[in-house]
Amino acid sequence: MRCLWRMEYQFRQLEEKWQRRWDASSAHRVNENSGKPKYYCLDMFPYPSGNGLHVGHWRGYTISDVWSRYKKLQGYEVLHPMGWDAFGLPAENYALQQGVHPAKSTAQNIANFKRQLADISAMYDWEREINTSEPEYYKWTQYFFTKMFERGLAYRKKMPINWCPSCKTGLANEEVVDGCCDRCGTEVTKKEMNQWMLKITAYADRLLQDLDTLDWPEKVKRMQSAWIGRSEGAKIWFEIENVEGERIEVFSTRPDTLFGATYMVLAPEHPLVARITTDACKLAVEDYIAQTLKKSAISRQIVDKTKTGAFTGAYAINPANKKRIPIWIADYVLMDYGTGAIMAVPAHDERDYEFAVAFDLPIVEVIRPEGQDEPITNEDGRPPLHVGPGRLVNSPGFDGLTVEEGKREVVAAMAAQGVAEATVTYRMRDWVFARQRYWGEPIPIIYCDDCGPQAVPEDQLPVRLPDVESYQPTGTGESPLAAIESFVNTTCPKCGGPARRETDTMPQWAGSSWYFLRYVDPHNNKQPFSPEAADRWLPVDMYIGGVEHAVLHLLYARFFTKVIHDLGWTRFDEPFQHLFNQGMVTLNGSKMSKSKGNVVNPDDMVRDFGVDALRMYELFVGPPEDDAEWNSNGLEGVSRFLSRAYRLVMQNVDSPAPNRDSLERLRHRFLASLHERMETFRLNTAISAFMEYTNALGAESANGIDKATLETLAITLSPFAPHLGEEIWERLGHRTSVFEATWPTYDEEWLKDDTVEIAVQINGRVRARIEIASDANDESAIRSAKANEDIASWIEGKDIIKELYVPGRLVNLVVRQ
RNA sequence: GCGGUCAUGGCGGAAUUGGCAGACGCGCUAGAUUCAGGUUCUAGUCCGGGCAACCGGGUGGAGGUUCAAGUCCUCUUGACCGCACCA
Structure with missing residues (x-):
């Protein structure tokens, strides 16, 4: 008997040995000149929080690494980089809470994350590590902002925006979830501010249409499509009785129902309200506006849908039939959407119907369902609500048309009179891009009294974030930078005269909107990236991360990519060809989080079972796209499998049996099965394929195992268990890394x-x-x-x-x- | 309210897309080894009946299409996700 200890799977020594070798040989460096086809496999890079990694974070990183190594074995030159989304609220709030400067706490957190990430043994090329909070990186984030400014895509506007009273900063619409701050959960209020905005709405149609070209989960595409919220309709202008020079502009998707518009509603915040309200109604209107402002965004939108409102005393003229219709204000009309004013057609809109009933306003039927000849009346004497299809009635000149015909013809007729225009409206708003916080990229704009706002020229970038003692948010609507004279006071790049710097910073999402481009050329100090390198590596072939960024990062990154394309930097205009959302890992049915106290620490698992076992269990736990409940017994099962596999190999590695048909048949069948499961991304069942194979080999082992089988195991196991794969490969007499080998193929003949x-x-x-x-x-x-x-x-x-x-x-x- | 996803043993989950339901793992039962225990190995394990061969039932529920349904269709129950007065 050979030495027994060599038979036992000593994962700790084995894993340390290979990690040392990989480090020593820079095994994970990307070779730009290999001549192999490229493959770009990207993880959504983390923001380095103070909590460190748990086994849930491991899952996505493991999936992407297994996939990267698989692609490498298939002959691709694989780019699999990692970096840090280090600017932004999470990092800054953590720093404030700990009383440590964000630069310092971020550096500490990165060091800790990097140590924990190293445990995964992923093939990250750390030579390409990037950090969005370093001047070498954010110089280029600022550069792209100046380019957008020059193109009119970044502009300043005074408007009421979402404001988080706890984070003391303005927020983008995408960062408000159910009326609360996405980061801290505090209820968001409105604040009138002069803001930097990015004109993402100019790209709305392209962002919507190009979704069709992407290999993304349908769910994410639906979410983005719903967020963009394209709707076709018409603008219609209504004259106001006794008010000269003003018209009310409404947006409607149902211009076919114009003859049924029996009243109008303005949002309480609508600028015309004060102008048109009659003296008799003034008190009631002002009272209603005050009530509305008191209601928070939540209660206005979610909790209470009862219709309230107030009459302004003013009347508009319906342009179709010249009838006088009353103008009301009501909080069911939102200033944020469309024009902040509607024509109300109570007979054919549920909300308008409720409002008309509540305030006893006239309801006129103008669409009648197909096959119905006479008008119908409810018990209360009103016409019933009908939102479905039918034909126009009570619309002189248009009666008998279908809804679709009516939309076209009514708009055409009204447009001829200059009171309507076909148009498209989006739910998506422009991107509020300024934050009144310290820890972000300073917005590179200089205000000159003579020349106006000027972009900081490229040769003066980056505008460095000053190193200061006090970085607490002020809450006044000004960034902490505003108090730093040496930062604020500068000279105008155009006329050289005295000028002031913009003191707001960019949001957390700025740096992550183009980081995937920087990885291809991370040390370039002349350009954000080399266009040749970008066109060689991008788009990303496989992008892996959680679904929570569906309408934030993923939308912003697509927008930036399109802008960068339009600036002439790249040939492609979509960054991520294939997106995969991994499911989260739960414990006791809920997402792991430190606050819930249900985190499983990967450090402990690595110590007890090894990196390879934990990697394999992360896949075996369930279908990669589904949420999965953590179960340590399952980890033991995988660990047992690795021990068995190791023993099986070591019993035969020194004197393999001659090849025989039974082994060859098993081998080809295994490869066929594994291939199928890998290509369909059913990685949990790929692990099962290994177990089935080694179980079958167990029955064969009495007669010995041949070299082809052992080599097959070494290569195919190595994406999952890279240390074990390398060890087996070496024991088989190879002097080069198993990752230099080629993924074995199968022969159909053996399947028959x-x-x-x-x-x-x-x-x-x-x-x-x-x-x-x-x-x-x-x-x-x-x-x-x-x-x-x-x-x-x-x-x-x-x-x-x-x-x-x-x-x-x-x-x-x-x-x- | 609108849109979507899903439901399979004690548990996590398989099922080449309409073709032998329950692969693989966990757990459990029995035995062997070691023995202080764990480890390891062998056999069994959807439910009911039977010593057994075998028989009957079975993929949330009710119908339907089909030679054949976990898979397709209709209705229904429940869970989860997204959006939510978007004109």
Whole structure:
């Protein structure tokens, strides 16, 4: 007997050994000149929080690394980088809470994250590590902002924006979830501020249309599409009685119902409200506006949908039939959407109907369902609500048209009179891009009294974030930078005169909107990246991360990529060809988080079971896209498998058996099965394939295992368990890394058998199993089935009314009862 | 309210897309080894009946299409996700 200790799977020594070798040989460096086809596999880079990694974070990183190594073995030059999304609220709030300068706490957190990430043994090329908070990086984030400014895509506007009273900063619409701050959960208020905005709405149509070209989960595409919220309709202008020079502009998706507009509603914040309200109504209107402002965003939108409102005393003229219609204000009309004003058609809109009932306003039917001749009246004497299709009525000149025809013709007729125009409206708003916080990229704009706002020229970038003692948010609507004279006071790049710097910073999402471009050329100090390198590596072939960024990062990154494309930097205009959202890991049914106290620490798991075992369990725990409940027993199962596999290999590695057909057949079948499962990304079942294979090899091991089998195991296991793969490969006598090897292919010939066992069914129930030639035709298969003695008793004396053979699977005989 | 996803043993989950339901792992039962225990190995394990061969039932529920349904269709129950007065 050989030394027993060599048979045991000593994962700790083994893993340390290979990690040292990989480090020493810079095994994970990308070779730009290999001549191999490229593959870009990217993780959503983390913001380095103080909490460190748990086994849930491991899952996505493991999936992407297994995939990267698989692609490498398939002959691709794989770019698999990692970096830090280090600017922004999470990092800054953590720093404030700890009382440590964000630069310092961020550096500490990065060091800790990097140590923990190293445990995964992913093939990250750390030579390409990037950090969005370093001047070498954010110089270029600022550069792209100046380019947007020059193109009119970055502009300043005074408007009420979302404000988080706890984080003391303005927020983008995308950062407000259910009326609360996405970061801290505090209820968001409105604040009138002069803001930097990015004109993402100019790209709305492209962002929507190009979704079709992406290999992304349908769910994420639906979310982005809903967020963009394109709707076609018309602008219509209404004259106001006794008010000259002003018209009310509304947006409607149902211009066909214009004749049924019996009143109008303005949002309480609408600028015309004060102008048109009559003296008699002034008190009630002002009272209602005050009430509305008191209501928070939540109660206005979610909790209470009862219709309230106030009459302004003013009347508008319906341009279609010249009727006087009252103008109301109500909080069910939102200033943020469309024009902040609507024409109300109570007969054909649920909300308008409720409002009309509540305030006893007239309801006029203008769309009648197909096949109905007479008007219908409810018990309360009102026409019923009808939102579906039908034909126009009570619309002189348009009666009898369908809804679709009506939309076209009414708009055409009104447009001819200059009171309407077909148009498209989006739900998506422009991107509020300024934050009144310290820890972000300073917005590179200089205000000159003579020349106006000027972009900081490229040769003066980066505008460095000053190193200061006090970085607490002020809450006044000004950034902490505003108090730093030496930062604020500067000279105008155009006229050289005294000028002031913009003191707001960029949001957390700025740096991550183009980081995937920097990885291809991370040390370039002349350009954000080399266009040649970008066009060589991008778009990203596989982007892996959580679904929580569906309408934040993923939308912003697409927008930036399109802008950068339009600036002439790249040929592509979509960054991520294939997106994969991994499911989260739960414990006791809920997402792991430090605050819930249900985190499983990967450091402990690595210590007890090893890196390879934890990697494999992260996949084996369930389908990669589904949420999965953590179960340490499952980890033990995988660990046992690795021990068995290791033992099986080590028993045979020094004197492999000669090749034989039974092993060759098993091997090709395993490879076929593994191939199928890898290509369909069913990584949990790929692990099962290994278990099935080694179980089958266990039965063969009495006669020894051949070298081809052992090499196959080494190569195919290595994406999952890279240390074990390398070890086996080396023990087989190879001097180069297993990752220099080629993923083995299978031969269809070995998948075939001379005979095959099929089921014989009577009326769809399995009654026997028979062995037949695999190339048997229908006739002979059915003959064999009938000849079977178990089947004989089932068909004896009965009429067979149908018989069929599904090749290689089953025979079904249908008999009359 | 609108849109979407899903439901399979004691548990996590398989099922080449309409063709033998329950692969693989966990857990459990029995035995062997070691023995202080764990480890390791062998066999069994959807439910009911039977010593057994075998028989009957079975993929949330009710119908339907089909020679054949976890898979397709209709209705229904429950869970989860996204959006939510978007004109």
